[in-house]
Amino acid sequence: MANFCRYLLLLLLIAPFTTLRGQESYFRTYDENAGFSSGEIKALAQDEAGFIWIGTQRGLIRFDGRNFVPWGADQIKDPIAPLGLVRGADDELLIRTRSGRSSRLWRRTRDAVEPLLGPEGKPIENSIALAFDARGDLWTVLGKELWRRDRAMQWQRAGQGIPATENFRGLRAAGQSMIAVTDEAIWRLRDTAAAELVLRGGVFDRVAGDDDVLWLSKRTGTDVDIWRVDAQGARKIVDLGRYQYVRDMAQRGSTLWIVAQGLIALEANGRTRNLNVNATILPTGGPILVDREGSLWLGTSVGLIQFPEPDTWNWFPNSNLKRFWQAGDTTWVQGDLRSILRIETGTGAVAREQLDADLCIQPPNYVRAVSESKVYAWHGSTFKAGAFQSVADMPAGTEFVNACRVDASGALWIYTVRDLLRLAPGASRPTPIHTVDAQYATVLWFDDRDDRPLALVDGRVCRLRVLPDNHATAEDCVAGDELRTIQSVQRVDAQHIWLVALGGVYALDANNKLRLLPGNRSIGGGEVSSTAPAQNGEVWLSHGLPARVQPCADCEDGWRITERPSAWHGLPDNSSNYTLETAEGDLWTSGFHGVWRVPKAVRNQPLVTPRTVLVRSQVDADLRNPNAPLQLKPSDRRLELEFASLSYRDRNLLRYRSRIAGEGDWSLPMRDPRLQFAALEPGAYRVEMSASLDGEHWSDPPATVEFSVLPPWYRTWWAQILFGLAALSLLVLIYRLRVAALLRVESERTRIALDLHDEIGAGLGSIGMLAGAAARTAAGADEQTRIVREIGNVAGLLSNGLRSLVWSLRSDKGGLAELGEQIADHARRLFPDEEPRLSLQLSGPGQQLSLPVEVRRHVLLFALEALHNASRHAGARSVEVSLRVNAGKGFSLGVRDDGIGFDPRQDTPGNGVESMQRRAKAIGARLDIVSAPGAGTDIQLTWPDASRHA
Numbered sequence: 001m002a003n004f005c006r007y008l009l010l011l012l013l014i015a016p017f018t019t020l021r022g023q024e025s026y027f028r029t030y031d032e033n034a035g036f037s038s039g040e041i042k043a044l045a046q047d048e049a050g051f052i053w054i055g056t057q058r059g060l061i062r063f064d065g066r067n068f069v070p071w072g073a074d075q076i077k078d079p080i081a082p083l084g085l086v087r088g089a090d091d092e093l094l095i096r097t098r099s100g101r102s103s104r105l106w107r108r109t110r111d112a113v114e115p116l117l118g119p120e121g122k123p124i125e126n127s128i129a130l131a132f133d134a135r136g137d138l139w140t141v142l143g144k145e146l147w148r149r150d151r152a153m154q155w156q157r158a159g160q161g162i163p164a165t166e167n168f169r170g171l172r173a174a175g176q177s178m179i180a181v182t183d184e185a186i187w188r189l190r191d192t193a194a195a196e197l198v199l200r201g202g203v204f205d206r207v208a209g210d211d212d213v214l215w216l217s218k219r220t221g222t223d224v225d226i227w228r229v230d231a232q233g234a235r236k237i238v239d240l241g242r243y244q245y246v247r248d249m250a251q252r253g254s255t256l257w258i259v260a261q262g263l264i265a266l267e268a269n270g271r272t273r274n275l276n277v278n279a280t281i282l283p284t285g286g287p288i289l290v291d292r293e294g295s296l297w298l299g300t301s302v303g304l305i306q307f308p309e310p311d312t313w314n315w316f317p318n319s320n321l322k323r324f325w326q327a328g329d330t331t332w333v334q335g336d337l338r339s340i341l342r343i344e345t346g347t348g349a350v351a352r353e354q355l356d357a358d359l360c361i362q363p364p365n366y367v368r369a370v371s372e373s374k375v376y377a378w379h380g381s382t383f384k385a386g387a388f389q390s391v392a393d394m395p396a397g398t399e400f401v402n403a404c405r406v407d408a409s410g411a412l413w414i415y416t417v418r419d420l421l422r423l424a425p426g427a428s429r430p431t432p433i434h435t436v437d438a439q440y441a442t443v444l445w446f447d448d449r450d451d452r453p454l455a456l457v458d459g460r461v462c463r464l465r466v467l468p469d470n471h472a473t474a475e476d477c478v479a480g481d482e483l484r485t486i487q488s489v490q491r492v493d494a495q496h497i498w499l500v501a502l503g504g505v506y507a508l509d510a511n512n513k514l515r516l517l518p519g520n521r522s523i524g525g526g527e528v529s530s531t532a533p534a535q536n537g538e539v540w541l542s543h544g545l546p547a548r549v550q551p552c553a554d555c556e557d558g559w560r561i562t563e564r565p566s567a568w569h570g571l572p573d574n575s576s577n578y579t580l581e582t583a584e585g586d587l588w589t590s591g592f593h594g595v596w597r598v599p600k601a602v603r604n605q606p607l608v609t610p611r612t613v614l615v616r617s618q619v620d621a622d623l624r625n626p627n628a629p630l631q632l633k634p635s636d637r638r639l640e641l642e643f644a645s646l647s648y649r650d651r652n653l654l655r656y657r658s659r660i661a662g663e664g665d666w667s668l669p670m671r672d673p674r675l676q677f678a679a680l681e682p683g684a685y686r687v688e689m690s691a692s693l694d695g696e697h698w699s700d701p702p703a704t705v706e707f708s709v710l711p712p713w714y715r716t717w718w719a720q721i722l723f724g725l726a727a728l729s730l731l732v733l734i735y736r737l738r739v740a741a742l743l744r745v746e747s748e749r750t751r752i753a754l755d756l757h758d759e760i761g762a763g764l765g766s767i768g769m770l771a772g773a774a775a776r777t778a779a780g781a782d783e784q785t786r787i788v789r790e791i792g793n794v795a796g797l798l799s800n801g802l803r804s805l806v807w808s809l810r811s812d813k814g815g816l817a818e819l820g821e822q823i824a825d826h827a828r829r830l831f832p833d834e835e836p837r838l839s840l841q842l843s844g845p846g847q848q849l850s851l852p853v854e855v856r857r858h859v860l861l862f863a864l865e866a867l868h869n870a871s872r873h874a875g876a877r878s879v880e881v882s883l884r885v886n887a888g889k890g891f892s893l894g895v896r897d898d899g900i901g902f903d904p905r906q907d908t909p910g911n912g913v914e915s916m917q918r919r920a921k922a923i924g925a926r927l928d929i930v931s932a933p934g935a936g937t938d939i940q941l942t943w944p945d946a947s948r949h950a
Contacts, residue, residue, distance in 0.1 A: 874899025
């Protein structure tokens with residue numbers, strides 16, 4: 001049902017234009033199948049960068065050739081008003097929305113939109129129309145008043161001279177002036193001067209033009225006309241018919257394009273043609289836009305239509321047409337099913353000949369057609385005056401005429417499914433040509449350098465020598481499976497003929513040598529259908545799209561491509577099987593989509609170097625604003641940048657190249673405008689992307705994206721400084737530790753020396769004195785024996801003390817029990833007799849306590865000092881030594897005697913007490929000395945905590 005309604009609507013739309021010439025131009029459709037579905041299109045504009053802006057029923061859309069991006073959707077809630085997009089100076093894009101009777105004006109910003117402020121500094125709520133003039137001033141209708149805003153953003157009323165009884169309907173810039181449309185007239189305004197009346201009477205829908213020529217659509221009753229206003233005055237140019245409504249008009253070159261219930265081209269000569277878009281099944285009637293490349297854009301109710309080159313015409317779009325010729329003012333076309341079509345070259349009018357025959361034409365005036373029964377000749381001087389008349393009969397029993405050729409003498413050569421026939425000028429019946437020793441021959445081409453036509457004889461390419469008796473012999477034959485089907489023949493120079501076969505284009509030289517030209521691979525892999533001469537001595541190759549090539553024996557491909565018409569020139573793919581270049585420079589080509597005419601002016605249009613911009617940046621799954629500074633964190637893994645080349649005529653021509661500035665040359669050309677980066681090193685980057693349509697001229701300047709990749713925290717400058725300071729501190733610490741270690745070693749040496757001095761020095765002094773006494777001659781034998789025994793005792797004590805000292809300095813840890821054994825062993829040596837009596841109270845194995853080296857050394861020497869003092873000075877009858885673990889974590893060492901005692905508050909001779917105090921302090925122990933004259937001595941060393949030194 002939906003399709004039926006569309007077709008019905010289509011019939012209603014095109015019905016009023018049956019009197020106009022109907023051609024088609026190649027177009028593209030952007031609808032829901034292309035990712036664009038936004039309701040009816042109300043307005044179109046192009047900004048300075050080249051983006052296409054689309055005002056729709058559902059809001060504002062930006063199009064870059066690949067992506068349709070909604071814009072300002074959070075602010076714009078109402079539909080865009082008809083023709084509600086205008087661009088002014090400094091690329092200011094204004095949007096007019098309308099809902100019911102209210103409307104608002106918006107200004108496009110970098111990322112969204114914002115309300116436009118009016119004369120009172122408030123958002124405009126009641127705008128009817130708006131337009132920018134050539135100076136960049138904004139004109140708008142607010143309510144019933146016309147206002148003008150200059151480049152300094154100052155508002156002032158305008159429209160003086162326009163009667164207050166007239167209501168404004170629209171505004172349109174025309175050259176340096178502004179055209180105001182009211183419900184009764186057309187007015188021209190220049191600056192703040194009084195309005196100048198242009199035309200009155202009727203209802204005016206749309207305006208287009210400039211200062212010299214103004215185009216108006218005027219409704220009078222039910223009739224709609226197009227008027228032209230110039231220096232000669234106002235006059236009607238064309239009557240569009242009844243019940244029309246002109247929705248928009250735009251001038252492209254010398255052609256005025258009119259959007260009504262169809263798309264109409266009004267040419268400079270006053271002729272009109274209806275540009276059919278019927279194949280899209282899309283009703284027209286929306287805005288029209290001519291972009292900077294000259295493409296024509298048409299908004300519809302369900303999509304967007306683009307005509308890359310509307311001046312390229314198309315006839316018979318649903319037909320697969322073969323060859324065509326130009327003779328006089330007529331282009332003759334050989335259609336499918338042997339139909340004959342005629343096109344009036346100047347106007348594009350079409351006629352079909354009801355004649356089942358094959359055309360044979362030798363321009364400019366020789367036109368023949370051959371059927372199985374008759375040979376016809378065209379008699380007539382113009383396209384509109386003439387007819388085919390029978391001039392000869394075909395032999396009886398002729399079946400299926402394949403094709404025909406005309407030689408230089410005007411003779412007509414016809415080959416059928418079985419025979420080769422020749423019709424001499426003036427003859428009434430063709431004569432069969434019998435080829436000697438051959439079953440079948442067809443004439444392919446007549447060579448102006450050789451009177452022998454080139455023919456296909458039993459699958460061989462031969463020269464055919466025709467004898468007076470209507471026999472022929474095949475000479476200089478070249479055989480090959482690839483030559484069984486020859487589609488076209490063309491002489492390219494004095495030495496070479498090109499043959500188009502199924503395998504490609506072959507070159508046949510003067511020595512009858514055949515070779516496949518390498519250039520077949522350079523035309524995109526398309527199979528060449530035919531060749532044709534170009535006006536400058538070059539050759540046209542048809543292979544889906546035509547290509548003009550320059551034959552060259554010294555180039556790699558055998559030819560050099562000099563021109564390649566494409567969609568840029570209004571040709572779709574697969575549109576060319578045969579090509580013809582006229583003397584005027586127009587290009588005609590035929591193929592699976594009918595016949596196409598590319599005017600000379602279109603062929604001469606240069607390719608415009610496209611502008612390239614960044615349209616999308618994405619970090620991992622996070623879309624970033626492409627206009628904002630881009631910074632990647634250390635945790636970000638991937639960056640994707642998408643660029644757009646703002647060229648729309650033929651995007652198949654686009655190629656891209658990229659580079660990272662400062663890191664090498666441009667990349668090889670590629671088709672994809674997206675770049676991906678992963679695992680980037682920290683630092684600043686500058687990426688450039690450039691585009692080209694011809695591979696030679698690239699976007700200048702290229703699109704540039706600067707971004708930075710942050711380093712991980714340990715690679716930041718402050719971390720590097722901290723690491724440097726830490727390394728320096730470590731070096732200082734190591735140095736200090738080394739110095740401290742050396743000092744400790746030196747201190748240890750000093751302590752050991754002192755310990756040796758304290759422990760050994762005195763004993764060695766005693767031995768020295770005893771030895772001197774023994775050496776005196778006055779001493780008796782008993783005395784000497786006692787002295788020697790005393791020397792032995794002292795030496796034994798020294799040896800025991802030295803052994804104990806060495807034990808205390810061992811690096812491995814020793815316990816409290818081992819310390820007690822050392823102290824007990826030394827005490828037994830000092831007190832070996834019954835008196836003084838020695839009492840030992842030492843810790844047992846169950847009370848084991850590990851002691852550091854320093855502690856056990858100081859405690860051992862402390863004990864030895866206390867025992868020596870008791871032995872030498874106390875005169876005691878008993879000595880008691882105790883070593884036990886305290887209730888906490890430490891231990892206590894006690895040395896008690898019942899000797900003569902002393903007063904600890906007074907200085908005592910020697911340094912024994914001082915030495916014990918120094919050792920107690922060194923290990924953090926408490927020293928308690930309790931003594932009094934005649935009351936003995938009690939020395940207690942308490943070490944509180946072993947864990948602190950473990």
